[in-house]
Amino acid sequence: MTSAIVVSGLHKSYGSTHALDGLDLDVATGEVHGFLGPNGAGKSTTIRVLLGLLKGDEGDVSLLGGDPWRDAATLHRRLAYVPGDVNLWPNLTGGEVIDLLGRLRGGLDPKKRDDLLRRFDLDPTKKGRTYSKGNRQKVALVAALASDVELLILDEPTSGLDPLMEEVFRQCIEDERQRDRTVLLSSHILSKVEALCDRISIIRKGKVVETGTLADLRHLTRTSIQAELAASPNGLAQLPGVHALDVQGNRVRCEVDTAQLDAVMRQLSASGIRSLVAQPPTLEELFLRHYEDDTIASEPEVAVR
Amino acid sequence: MKDFAGTKTLVRLALRRDRVLIPLWIVVFAGMAASSAQASIELYPDVQSRVEAAETANSSPALVSLYGRIWDPTSLGELSLFKLTSFGALLVGLLAAMLVVRHTRTEEETGRLELLSAGVIGRYAAVTAALLVSGLTVVLVGLLTALSLIGVGLPAAGSLAFGLTWISGGLAFAGIAAVIAQLTEGARTANGLVAIVLGISYVLRALGDSAADGSTQWASWLTPIGWAQQIRPFASDRFAVALLPLALLAVLVFAAFALLRRRDVGAGLVRPRPGPAVAAAWLRSPLALAWRLQRGALYGWTFAFLLLGFLVGNIASNVDGFVSSESAKEMIQKLGGVQEITDAFLSTEMGVMGLLASAFGIQAALRLRSEETALRAEPLLATGITRTSWLASHVVMALSGTGILILAGGLGSGISSGAELGNMGRQVPPMLAAAAVQLPAIWIVTALVVLLFGLAPKLVTGAWVLFGFFLLIGQFGPLFDPPDAVMDISPYAHTPRLPGSDFSATPVIWLTATAAVLLLTGATTFRRRDIG
Structure with missing residues (x-):
């Protein structure tokens, strides 16, 4: 299998801030790759280097077989990009922006454009300054998805979308996967991308710390459970995979490794479940737990920079 | 009163944000007046030398239309400061208006005002706070200027009247900006409209001053700039005239409040209409986009330049009617006759148009940076266009735009003076040529923006500072008799008059070559730097 994006040992500093600190990333052709990390981890910086907008200080970057810094314009005809912060020209309409970006990229499919406008429920006649954040994002998404390109680079594309539109977006990405397009999808929320992605890379402080399929990364996902029971719970503490257990009378809070979820639910329902909230922890929480354990166990806290 | 709640907080916020800017401007203005007065006092030690200089100035249509008349030829104060009376009022007006727009419409457009409005902030608080900050700045500028003039030895009453002249211009335009800021959704448009009103005011003032006795002198009384000048500091010190701008300010403040009551936060008075759902077929290149983004401004500026040209040509064709007294006619003969004076007037005015066109060039080229910082360049540069072609798009708009403007000015003045004198063929081509030779210097200033954009993008607005410096040494440099090397720094000093x-090609070629080098350096360094 060939790779659409190969990054190795990428460094990038702004003054004394090391935004990227030896980043490695490998995105195979035809896969949907999740690029995950908390805010400020270096996701957008990496993407800007991939687009040739920034020049890396050190390391090798290859995009669609070319050098994104040297061959920027040629490579850009084969990809589409949706920035995290979409700003539009105040007096151009959404439709005009979609067409302009499409044409500058080398053309877009008018049928697909109309179809996407309908699916995203976007009015293309409104002026840029009158769109809300979510609608500006839709403009950029329609422009990108209506282009006939090999690679989509999407930087937090759903951050302004409502749940209904997130669902539309998911379907669109599913369609792209069917067409064997490569997609790099950045996000700081694991649950938003885990169902979409073939593989995931997790970035923290300018380095990719985990990469693999979701199954490979199962050990990272825990579900946080809040339950109110009919009787006080028993035996929970003895179960493997239960963390941060907090029992107050009939109320239980805990974090459960996904692999142990079934056993824990049985145990809970044995006491009679009155109410239950289960949610995936945020990446930040995951990092805190996962890596704090690591650093405490293996090495004394060393200043990262 | 609840409509004004939070005004104090907003005033503090504005002062905090502008804590460097405002004191800096106050010192610059007061220093400009004081140093100019100091130099003139040394230059004209006795009454006779003053009268002579004042009469020379009054018989030059170029000087009178640019700066206004000297009402009392014996007055040292007036001779030292007539160049800064209405021109200074214009600059203070610009400062006051920009401050108001900056703290009202800009805040609203960026959404920051909305964030604040969710707190305890009354409906009128933002406008009131902006007016207070702007008014405070203007009053301090006026007072400090008056004090510094008294300090260098000018009469106290005249100095205070002079300070009041600037305050008048400043307060009136603060009010005008407060109303304009209610009309448009974009701060850029609001600033543009303010500049247009300022320009029209100044031109009407020039029309009033340049009028042959009795004809269009009423034009001096139409605008705040005219009123400011009619205080006539150091001549008759008519303090009461300042009531006119004050009354205007009061009316405008109420108008602004009334407009505010009728609109939503973030909205203008004109509701934006839906536009085309599909882009026009020609909108398919960076240049087409730059044209689409900048054409509105270019249309407006071109119209203004045509008008200005017509006015200049009209004044030029009436130079002999301009002076009526015998002594002034003698003066004209001494200065080389009517033709000579007309030419001097036209070349001076062309130079002024060159400066104005440069302002357009700087503004158009600065679009590069504002597109970059607004993150609108990024998605464009992620498409199949090269950095160079994106950069070139706005540079082409700036360079060709300034060309269109200056030629429109030349054409307008050629046509109107040709029509008056009944000979188009003899007036139009020389005026077009006079316009065209301004271009290399304009392009150098525009190219400086591009150079900074490539080399030091964060300092790109420094181009305005350089432009202001060239302007100052051009207009006021001779007063201080600096070495030639200093005067020669300004590209405008080399433009053939x-x-x-006689036309000389050498400076034109050198200026153009310099502009080209600056542009290429800017483009090359831009290709190598990070975006953002």
Whole structure:
């Protein structure tokens, strides 16, 4: 299998801030790759280097077989990009922006454009300054998805979308996967991308710390459970995979490794479940737990920079 | 009163944000007046030398239309400061208006005001706070200027009247900006409209001053700039005239409040209409986009330049009617006759148009940076266009735009003076040539923006500072008799003075080559730097 994006040992500093600190990333052709990390981890910086907008200080970057810094314009005809912060020209309409970006990229499919406008429920006649954040994002998404390109680079594309539109977006990405397009999808929320992605890379402080399929990364996902029971719970503490257990009378809070979820639910329902909230922890929480354990166990806290 | 709640907080916020800017401007203005007065006092030690200088100035249509008349030729104060009376009022007006727009419409457009409005902030608080901050700045500028003039030895009453002249211009335009800021959704448009009103005011003032006795002198009384000048500091010190701008300010503040009551936060008075759902077929290149983004401004500026040209040509064709007294006619003969004076007037005015066109060039080229910082360049540069072609798009708009403007000015003045004198063929081509020779210097200033954009993008607005410096040494440099090397820093110093003197290709070629080098350096460094 060939790779659409190969990054190795990428460094990038702004003054004394090391935004990227030896980043490695490998995105195979035809896969949907999740690029995950908390805010400020270096996701957008990496993407800007991939687009040739920034020049890396050190390391090798290859995009669609070319050098994104040297061959920027040629490579850009084969990809589409949706920035995290979409700003539009105040007096151009959404439709005009979609067409302009499409044409500058080398053309877009008018049928697909109309179809996407309908699916995203976007009015293309409104002026840029009158769109809300979510609608500006839709403009950029329609422009990108209506282009006939090999690679989509999407930087937090759903951050302004409502749940209904997130669902539309998911379907669109599913369609792209069917067409064997490569997609790099950045996000700081694991649950938003885990169902979409073939593989995931997790970035923290300018380095990719985990990469693999979701199954490979199962050990990272825990579900946080809040339950109110009919009787006080028993035996929970003895179960493997239960963390941060907090029992107050009939109320239980805990974090459960996904692999142990079934056993824990049985145990809970044995006491009679009155109410239950289960949610995936945020990446930040995951990092805190996962890596704090690591650093405490293996090495004394060393200043990262 | 609840409509004004939070005004104090917003005033503090504005002062905090502008804590460097406002004191800096106050010192610059007061220093400009004081140093100019100091130099003139040394230059004209006795009454006779003053009268002579004042009469020379009054018989030059170029000086009178640019700065206004000297009402009392014996007055040292007036001779030292007539160049800064209405021109200074214009600059203070610009400062006051920009401050108001900056703290009202800009805040609203960026959404920051909305964030604040969710707190305890009354409906009128933002406008009131902006007016207070702007008014405070203007009053301090006026007071400090008056004090510094008294300090260098000018009469106290005249100095205070002079300070009041600037305050008048400033307060009136603060009010005008407060109303304009209610009309448009974009701060850029609001600033543009303010500049247009300022320009019209100044031109009407020039029309009033340049009028042959009795004809269009009423034009001096139409605008705040005219009123400010009619205080006539150091001549008759008519303090009461300042009531006119004050009354205007009061009316405008109420108008602004009334407009505010009728609109939503973030909205203008004109509701934006839906536009085309599909882009026009020609909107398919960076240049087409730059044209689409900048054409509105270019249309407006071109119209203004045509008008200005017409006005200049009209004044030029009436130079002999301009002076009526015998002594002034003698003066004209001494200065080389009517033709000579007309040419001097036209070449001076062409130079002024060159400066104005440069302002357009700087603004158009600065679009590069504002597109970059607004993150609108990024998605464009992620498409199949090269950095160079994106950069070139706005540079082409700036360079060709300034060309269109200056030629429109030349054409307008050629046509109107040709029509008056009944000979188009003899007036139009020389005026077009006089316009065209301004271009290399304009392009150098525009190219400086591009150079900074490539080399030091964070300092790109420094181009305005350089432009202001060139302007100052051009207008006021001679007062201080600096070495030639200093005067020669300004590209405008090398522009051939057409019509009237011989054309020399050498400076034009050198200026153009310099502009080209600056542009290429800017483009090359831009290709190598990070975006953002």
